[in-house]
Amino acid sequence: MNTARIAPVSPVSVTTGAVEHSVDFIRPRLLASGHDRVSLYAGVQINGAPHLGTSVMQTSAFLLARTARDKFGVDVTLRFGALDNAGCETRRCPRTGTRYERSFRHALGGERIQELIRTYYGGFFDALSAITGVPHEIETYTQQQSRPDFRQEFLESLTRMDALRWVLAPSHGKVPMSPPCPRCGWAQKQGEHTEVLAAGPGHAELAAVCLDHGGYVARVRADGTDGADEAYIGSGTLHRNLLKERVAAREDALAVVVKGADWAAGCRLLDEAFLCYPQAVLPARLFTPVVLSASGAKLSKSLIRAGRTEATAGSEPWMLDAGAWPGTVEEYARLLLGLVTLMLSEPRHFERGYTTLEVARLIDAAGLRIGAPA
Template sequence: MIRHDQVVHHPLGRGSYYFKTNLVGYLSDQCNKDKIAFHIGAQPNCSPHLGNICTFTTGFALARAMNEQFQRDVKVKFVYVDSAPAPNQSVSIDGVQYQKSLKHMGTEQTPFVHVLDRLSDLSGVLYNIETQKYWHLNPAFPGVVRSVVARRETLGPHISPETGKLGIRASCPHPGCGLTDKHGVKNQYHDDGRVTFFCPHHGEHHVNLASSQDLERLEFNTPLRNLIRILICSQDADTSWIMCTGSDYAGFYQEQLTWRILEHPENAPIIFYAPLVLDWSGAKLSKSMYVKEGAYKYLHDAGRKYMIDATTFLNAERGIEALYEEVKNWVKNPYMLFRNYSIEYLDMRLMARGMRLP
């Protein structure tokens, strides 16, 4: 490895140049509703690790700063993506990908609760936990879904470039099945407002877009779910939304699959991109890679399991406290938020802030 001088540089550019000192004030000014909600989320089967914990911490730290500096009514809303595919429940039949969702299979959510509880205690910001049902029960949801379906001929190719189809799906209602056409390839849309879905084992089943009960069955791929969520938040009369997510969702992805297709982007919620935690190669730290391929063995060997295991991190003396203090410093000096951080750098900073490994 290349030896370095341990001097940290923060070259200004893009967001760090324009918001190097007054990010929190700018965010507060952009939120013109009485209440502010910081949205964070994750798949319930994706155990917390240093990367997504950094994203959660950024949301709580920004919320705390807005409350302290501008007396804003803030909360954190954590929404599980329980419509994501369940592991080992995908199959290809006649060239079509089918899957079962986490919601259908059920999953454990406890590790996230422990992390969120600690961050709430440290920041003094309250939070609550929801599933995708939260969006389905929103009064704006039916109208948003119908408008998206009406634009399917143009939206499909734009946000699903591999298939050209809207990524709408519904699990087969046959007892014990739950299979769904992952990409909505075989969906049929009817003039009477029905959508026909296809199960390779049990045939056709239908959703009536005029039925609130039927609408609860719908699931969406990631770009479409993001679009629908943004459209719903755009219509919220009481709350200004700030969507806090990892910066791997920034750039071309968001520009092409969201912003370019919004009819009224001025009403859209703010999307704030938290710094990524990068491994030695510059790739983001990923729990799913660790689980699937046994990656990051070198972190175990170096006694740094805490980076990929939330329980180890929470058991480390002053572990979560050190991270919160570090991220609070990023918020205090916003130019530090518009970049990513290596695992080596964060390990050094957490140790300097008093973390002691078990």
């Protein structure tokens, strides 16, 4: 593919002249750490069929991993976190209006979660892995939060919450923590009535309230003991990502966090949170392009489900719902690889957003048709 002839038209980037490929952003950290392995971490949503923006981020992760392997001579692994803790059902207290939520894991169970992961991502990831030669792993949040290293980080964060709360929630200092009710799996969305009763390096106790079953105490142990009263750790987005990134930093590899560029503002707060720990080293990050709707807002599953967003006129239905793709999974993977290769051809093309109409134009200009090789 001659990318120069069909490349996007992008404004000059502030990194022009300093960065030739977006993967070079991790080179300083790799040199400083001396690691010979790189682990890239990215997310997988299971709350419905992925849209094009999700597929672009995940395809970017595979291509960035392959380039890091070939350019830096390191072993690479892609680790995807499946967010089975995403909200599946919502209720409100009729008296107070407090919002309660039950996650996909608690509403559907483990077997159904694995089925959803296979349905939405199994074939797509296998195809990307086969083409790029990059191995990948998928771990659910349920599995991750049960491990001792995650629980240890959660417990330490509680001991530092006086500082963390004004970083993770600078407007009000309230960091949501919402351990689900052990009897039904429902939890307060914002954890309004969650209270930390005790917190230490070995264990913690949190009091919470269920709409149906009243008050309960959630107990978290550092060793991740599977006791009958062992709590499922529920926390807000920023707090949860802080814990996940600190766990990733424990690995004997350079941990690289891959997120859509819409996460950039949130990562400013995460980096500030890291600095609340002594001798903290900020994580290496790579941001991928966002795909935009007709309004200029990024594609959003929640807005798509609510019927409040649409693809730009002239683009394709499968851009909002990958399940509407008319070809094979392998063809979808090849198309995404060709598209993201265009975006990665220069950092200025990678450091921007693309409307669905512009994506359609690039696909047409590059000849990335169904069945055509990328």
